[in-house]
Amino acid sequence: MRGTAVTEHADKVQAALxxxxAARSALVxxxxxxxxxxxxxAHRTPPxxxxxxxxxxxxxxIEPLIAVAQASLDRLYLAVGGVGCCxxxxxRDGVPVERRGALADDETFHDWGLWTGTVWSEESEGTNGIGTCLVEQRPLTIHRGQHFLTRNTALSCTTTPIFDHEGKLAAALDVSSCRADLTEGFVNLIALAVGDAARRxxxxxxxxxxxxxxxxxxxxxxxSAGALLAIDADDLVIGATRSARLALGLTAExxxxxxxxxxLLGGSVVAERELREAERAVLQRALARAGGNVALAARMLGISRATLHRKMNRLDLHRAT
Known part of the structure; x- marks a missing residue:
């Protein structure tokens, strides 16, 4: 980047500061x-x-998360890799631990720091897609001149946070490009693809x-496809995604x-029917695998025989088995 452009961007940032x-603009x-x-x-130190x-x-x-993310990362790259994105x-510290990119672009992206092991925290790189997303815990795009450091203003970064099974911030999913012709419309499409992949x-x-x-x-x-609940064999809610926690007002306590x-489901007719049908299906599968043997089915489900009988009576399953 030429010296004039470096000075102009630095002056723009300093004037905004x-x-x-700052009270009205999330970027500032x-x-x-x-x-x-x-x-x-204006500083030029490499990342x-x-x-x-x-x-x-x-x-x-975060090895378990990396493992389950593989297929989603592959699908996302198939959608965006052909237009010069990685x-x-x-x-959660802003360090890429997994990457997808075209071999032809590797040298360029490595030089820009769009590589595993580079620290993209806001503390290290200032305003950027990964670091700012992790601080603000929301999906966002930091496009070119919105970056804090002048040396990053050729980049366009679209990022979405990923939360773990307890609703805690665990990672960030990012699609970045250094193409000058990346249009706003295409950036919006990238944001949709990143969001879908993160929820998956x-x-x-x-x-x-x-x-x-x-x-x-x-x-x-x-x-929302991301608002999920985990329910055990005794019909107790034992887990909820962040989306479900926010929607239902659930906390760690x-x-x-x-x-x-x-x-928890508040007597919703639809929810009650879905819960009943889901429970009925689980019991039917267990009984089928056990050949109709109630004691064996109960052991497979991890509940007592008496509890299984009560559930079968409530769901009118005796005639079916």
Whole structure:
């Protein structure tokens, strides 16, 4: 980047920091945070990179999430890779631990720091897609001149947070490009693709965390595919995704004591019917696998024979078996 452009961008950032825009603009608020980290928008120091051993440790911390994300990362890259974009899965510290990109673009992206092991936290790189997304915990795009550091203003980064099975921030999914002809319309399409992939990763990770539970959609107004509940064999809610927690007003304390699914779902006719049908299907499968042997089916479900009989009576399953 030419010296004039560097100066213009740095001057623009400094002028915004001296104004009152931070109270009204999320972008300027991020620039302000970047300034508080003692970053200079004009500085040219290359991005920080982890050592191989540090990167290995970062990967190990979220290895289950990386494993379940593979198919979604592949699908996302198929959608955006042909137009000069790379896909990055970063941990909650802003370090990409998994990447998809075209071999022909590798040298360019490596030079820009769009690579595994590069530190993209807001503290290290100022306003950027990954770092700012992790701070604000919301989907966003940081497009070219919106970056804090001048050396990053050729990049366009669209990022969505990923939350774990307890609703805690776990990672960020990013699609980045350094193409100058990336249009606003295409950036919007990228944002939709990134959001869909992130929700799919969350759902797959949630199912992995509760392998023996029934997973059902929470009866929320938007019927979000990401609003999932995990319900055990005794009809107790034992888990909820962040979307479901927000929609139903659940907190970590909500799971400290048994929570009957029917109570949580508030008597919704649709929800009650879905819950009943889901439970009936689980019992029918267990009884079928046990050849109709109630005692064996109960052991397979991890409940007592008496509990299974009560459920069968309530669901009128005796005639079916």
């Amino acid at each position: 001296k104004s009152s825009e 608020a991020s620039w302000q945070r970047s300034s508080h980290h003692h970053l200079d928008p 920080k990179r982890l050592t191989e051993s540090e990167l290995m440790f970062a990967r190990q911390r 896909v990055l899965l970063a941990d 990763i969350e759902a797959d990770n949630f199912r992995l965390a509760f392998p023996d539970a029934r997973i059902m959609l929470a009866p929320v107004a938007e019927r 909500s799971f400290a004591k048994p929570m009957p699914a029917a109570d």
